Amino acid sequence: MNYYRxxxxxxxxxxxxxxxxxxxxxxxxxxxxxxxxxxxxxxIREFARNLIDLxxxxxxxxxxxxxxxxxTWQVEACDQALRVSYRVYAWDLSVRSAHxxxxxxxxxxxxxxxxxxxxxxxxxxxxxxxxxxxxxxxWRLATTLSRxxxxxxxxxxGDFLADDxxxxxxxxxxxxxxxxxxxxxxxxxxxxxxxxxxxxxxxRLVNDLxxxxxxxxxLFGQPAPMQRYLxxxxxxxxxxxxxxxxxxxxxxxxxxxxxxxxxxxxTDAYRQFLGLCSHEYFHSWNVKRIxxxxxxxxxxxxxxxxxxxxxxxxxxSYYDDxxxxxxxxxxxxxxxxxxxxxxxRVQRGIGRMxxxxxxxxxxxxxxxxxQDENAGNAIVSYYTKGMLxxxxxxxxxxxxSNHQKSLDxxxxxxxxxxxxxxxxxxxxxxxxxxxxxxxxxxxxxxDQWIYGTEELPLETLLDSFGIAVEYRASNSFEDKGGKAxxxxxxxxxxxxxxxxxxxxxxxxxxxxxxxxxxGLSAGDLLVAINGVKASVMQINDLLLRxxxxxxxxxxxxxxxxxxxxxxSLQSVVLDRIVxxxxxxxxxALSQWLRL
Ligand code: ZN
Numbered sequence: 001m002n003y004y005r006x007x008x009x010x011x012x013x014x015x016x017x018x019x020x021x022x023x024x025x026x027x028x029x030x031x032x033x034x035x036x037x038x039x040x041x042x043x044i045r046e047f048a049r050n051l052i053d054l055x056x057x058x059x060x061x062x063x064x065x066x067x068x069x070x071x072t073w074q075v076e077a078c079d080q081a082l083r084v085s086y087r088v089y090a091w092d093l094s095v096r097s098a099h100x101x102x103x104x105x106x107x108x109x110x111x112x113x114x115x116x117x118x119x120x121x122x123x124x125x126x127x128x129x130x131x132x133x134x135x136x137x138x139w140r141l142a143t144t145l146s147r148x149x150x151x152x153x154x155x156x157x158g159d160f161l162a163d164d165x166x167x168x169x170x171x172x173x174x175x176x177x178x179x180x181x182x183x184x185x186x187x188x189x190x191x192x193x194x195x196x197x198x199x200x201x202x203x204r205l206v207n208d209l210x211x212x213x214x215x216x217x218x219l220f221g222q223p224a225p226m227q228r229y230l231x232x233x234x235x236x237x238x239x240x241x242x243x244x245x246x247x248x249x250x251x252x253x254x255x256x257x258x259x260x261x262x263x264x265x266x267t268d269a270y271r272q273f274l275g276l277c278s279h280e281y282f283h284s285w286n287v288k289r290i291x292x293x294x295x296x297x298x299x300x301x302x303x304x305x306x307x308x309x310x311x312x313x314x315x316x317s318y319y320d321d322x323x324x325x326x327x328x329x330x331x332x333x334x335x336x337x338x339x340x341x342x343x344x345r346v347q348r349g350i351g352r353m354x355x356x357x358x359x360x361x362x363x364x365x366x367x368x369x370x371q372d373e374n375a376g377n378a379i380v381s382y383y384t385k386g387m388l389x390x391x392x393x394x395x396x397x398x399x400x401s402n403h404q405k406s407l408d409x410x411x412x413x414x415x416x417x418x419x420x421x422x423x424x425x426x427x428x429x430x431x432x433x434x435x436x437x438x439x440x441x442x443x444x445x446x447d448q449w450i451y452g453t454e455e456l457p458l459e460t461l462l463d464s465f466g467i468a469v470e471y472r473a474s475n476s477f478e479d480k481g482g483k484a485x486x487x488x489x490x491x492x493x494x495x496x497x498x499x500x501x502x503x504x505x506x507x508x509x510x511x512x513x514x515x516x517x518x519g520l521s522a523g524d525l526l527v528a529i530n531g532v533k534a535s536v537m538q539i540n541d542l543l544l545r546x547x548x549x550x551x552x553x554x555x556x557x558x559x560x561x562x563x564x565x566x567x568s569l570q571s572v573v574l575d576r577i578v579x580x581x582x583x584x585x586x587x588a589l590s591q592w593l594r595l
Contacts, residue, residue: 002116004168006107007129011100011136014091016112020084022119027079031117033072035110035169035300040243040287041096043369044303046070047111050089050098057083071301072117088112093234095172095243095250102135104176104195106234106250108243109169110300120165127159128173142180142193143173144230144247154191155180166297170288172243172250174232181206185213189228194258196235201259208259211327212278216319219408220285220415229284231277242276244283251276271330271338279320286319287312290414293424309361310450311430314386315411317342318394326594335593336467336579337482339391343458344481345384347471347575349376350511356451357382357389373522376496377511380453388456389449393434395461395592396445400438403591409437466586467579473572476540481576488576489543491550491569495520499536510573518554518567525557548572 003021022030034048048071056063056075064076075082090098090107098107113126125148130139145160145168157175162168174193181192181202190213194200217224230248239252257273287295292306325335346352360368360382367379394407410433414425431446448454459469473488477497494513495506504526509516526534529542529552542552548571555564581589589595 001122002119002124004113004124004126005129006112006126008100008105008131011105011131011133012102014089014100016088016090016098016100016105016107018086018088018112018114020082020114020116022082022084022116024119025075025078025080025082025116026118027077029074029077030082031068031072031074032084032114033117033301034114036071036302037300038096038108038110038243039170039295039298039300040245040283041369042303042309042364044365045096047097050111051114052087052089054084054086056085059083073114084114086114093236093239093252095234095241095252100131102133104139104174104178105131106172106174106195106232108172108250113165113168115165123161123163124165124168125159125161126168128157128175130157130175138177139175140178140180141173141175142178142191142230142232143171144226144228144245145171145173167246170246171248172232172245174234174250183210185210185229186217186222186224188224188226190230191228192231192233194233194235196255198235198255198258199260201261201263204259208274208324208329209277212274212323212329213281215323215327216278216282216285219319219323219411221412224284225289226284229281231280240272240276242280244280244288246284246288249277249280249283251280266330266334271324271334274324274329275320275338278323279316282316282319282323283312285415286316286411290418291424293426296424303365305362305365307358307362307427308425308430309364310357310382310386310389311425313383314357314388315390315407317383317387318390318407319411322593332581332589332593332595336581340577340579341480341482342384342387343577343579344575346380346388347481347577349380351376351378352380352385353453354378355380356453357385357449358451360385373508376508385456388458392449392456392458392461393446395465396442397434397438398588398592399461399464400440403588405437405439406592410434413437462579464588465592466581466583466589468582470578470580471574472576472578473574474576475544477536479576482578484578484580485576487544489540489572491543491546491548492572493539493543493552493567494570495522497526497536497539504534504536504539514567514570518565519563520554520556520565520567521558523558524563526554527557527562528555529553543569 005019008016036044036046056065058078058080066074068074090100093099098111130136140155141157148161149158151158176195178193178195183190183206226247233251235255238254241252243250253273257269259270292308294304294306298304321338324330360380397405413433435442475485475488495509495515498505498507506522506524508522528534548569550569552567554567
């Protein structure tokens with residue numbers, strides 16, 4: 001068994017100190033390596049770039065270490081126990097890596113624990129220590145690693161065990177003076193641990209979230225696959241993100257996403273936070289256990305491509321808000337607004353006509369995760385369009401089976417197969433399963449939705465569920481759709497803009513749009529429009545009144561060069577979606593949303 005010890009002598013310098021004892025190293029020269037990516041976040045991140053001061057000894061003798069590539073080291077031949085020591089720089093406040101300062105610490109094992117090559121299937125022990133500073137003496141620890149020291153306080157520092165390296169790096173760790181909220185779901189202990197500065201109405205959050213989590217357990221069937229569950233939440237001024245793990249999740253949210261004591265209004269931000277918690281929880285089944293065959297286990301030294309991310313992120317995105325409405329935590333109107341906002345995000349980019357969700361999945365590493373200013377023109381998100389495809393599959397199954405079957409059956413079947421075989425999912429397996437459950441051949445439709453770029457038949461499908469679709473123009477640059485609007489833009493400028501203090505910057509231009517035709521590009525700084533200092537308010541006001549074909553005289557900086565152009569406004573694009581229940585008594589709607 002290998003033994004890790006992690007602590008810090010210098011949290012203000014953002015260093016974790018790690019020691020690793022390898023009892024039986026490869027006598028030919030033990031290799032050690034760090035992952036280049038973390039499961040759930042499909043981008044090469046080269047965690048080894050933060051590792052310094054690597055030294056290896058046997059007893060008192062320092063051994064020679066040879067670096068083989070960007071992430072692998074080999075120690076000289078030695079058949080006695082090795083003591084490996086190094087430091088990891090941790091100053092990335094995100095859910096994907098590691099962070100440490102005098103206020104709190106967070107790490108994923110993939111950032112800090114070197115893998116003992118050839119022994120990745122062996123169990124390992126890990127001791128986690130509080131940083132050696134008086135300022136940190138009241139710190140507590142939160143992780144779902146399995147405790148070995150018998151300490152009944154589940155937030156104590158101490159000794160833990162992992163069955164193998166994959167498990168070791170799948171339980172993120174938070175340390176600090178956090179606020180813990182504890183509750184049970186079907187008898188399973190759940191904790192939410194919040195770090196940062198915030199105000200929180202704990203009861204309201206637990207009351208809204210618990211029934212949605214029960215929905216997920218009900219869908220797949222009891223027992224849930226985890227013994228306990230932990231939400232690690234980093235609260236910041238402005239941030240958003242989540243990463244799923246086998247019995248926990250790391251989340252980042254903005255202070256204002258959380259419900260405050262004395263506040264009863266359900267803000268869009270709070271609804272989105274509930275959706276995020278629900279999303280990561282659903283991943284406990286869909287992607288942490290039911291997963292693409294190539295992730296079973298994944299090669300963490302390089303990109304692992306799969307055309308299936310749409311099924312793991314898209315279907316999960318579909319069930320995150322669906323569980324909230326089925327649980328009664330949000331209203332059907334709020335649910336439809338959320339669906340319309342997702343649809344709007346897809347509709348706003350013409351990339352949906354260029355890239356399929358299978359292609360978006362496969363190329364996630366270089367395209368979705370590395371988006372540039374042209375992303376809207378070139379790619380589609382396997383999250384958002386994947387969610388819409390999941391919706392299409394669900395509504396189609398419900399319609400063709402006279403409401404006897406649904407996507408729920410597909411997910412249950414996938415779960416049963418996982419429980420029976422522990423095998424990964426092959427490329428066409430989900431489609432075959434949909435066909436089996438439909439009792440008819442939907443291959444052509446499914447191929448179109450998954451591998452094609454044609455518009456989805458959402459309008460027709462939703463109509464059968466008593467829901468009307470309205471397409472409208474934007475009413476501002478912040479307009480995310482979902483809500484009706486009586487005053488909308490009359491003409492299109494063909495670009496996204498961002499006011500940054502005094503300056504108005506073009507974020508992106510639409511291919512063949514008015515801005516692009518006038519020669520404007522992302523990064524250009526708009527100085528004046530029609531002789532008046534440019535601002536987002538001014539442009540918004542002009543677009544609410546001006547007509548296609550009318551012109552704007554624009555002065556702008558490209559880099560440091562002042563330029564002029566005349567922009568001819570184009571017709572608006574009806575890319576903001578609003579969904580309305582037109583028939584509240586629709587039986588299909590009630591069955592679908594469990595009203
Ligand atoms: Zn996800």
